[in-house]
Amino acid sequence: MKKETIEIYSTARDNGVVRMPSSHYLGSVIQGDSLFLLHGEAIDMIEELKHNPGSDSFYRAFRMAQNLEERLNHYIKTCQDNDIELSFDIVCSVEDYRELLYDE
Incomplete structure (x- = not known):
């Protein structure tokens, strides 16, 4: 620190x-817990849009969730590196939906 x-x-x-x-x-x-909740809401949007993965809405929701997840992972790693206990963990990741992207 x-x-x-x-x-x-x-x-x-x-x-x-x-x-x-x-x-x-x-x-x-x-705050980290609020970041965690925003990430969860973005994952929920991806889940709702996954039946139309070629849509612009799916792609934008995926990118938003991906950006939030990168920030959340940085937050989690920083807490772990400094022995700060967390009350949450990422259960569902954008990686679970990556195969639905057409251009990656």
């Missing part, structure tokens, strides 16, 4: 706004 000073513009729960030391742009902070 590294300690640095960051600029905090909002401390709203699940909607904090910060600027990291090396960034020009502000960032949005979301």
Whole structure:
């Protein structure tokens, strides 16, 4: 763990706004459990759209879930690396739906 000073513009729960030391742009902070829930909702959308995998909607839902899952995996690994216990685990992954993509 590294300690640095960051600029905090909002401390709203699940909607904090910060600027990291090396960034020009502000960032949005979301708690891990909320990230986990967003990922689950994206997976649910893929499940509903899986019968039409060639559709633009399926592809966009897949990409959204994939991006959320990458962030969630980074969050989980960071917690594990720092001996922080988690109350959740990814049960369903975008990888379960990858074979439905036509162009990959």
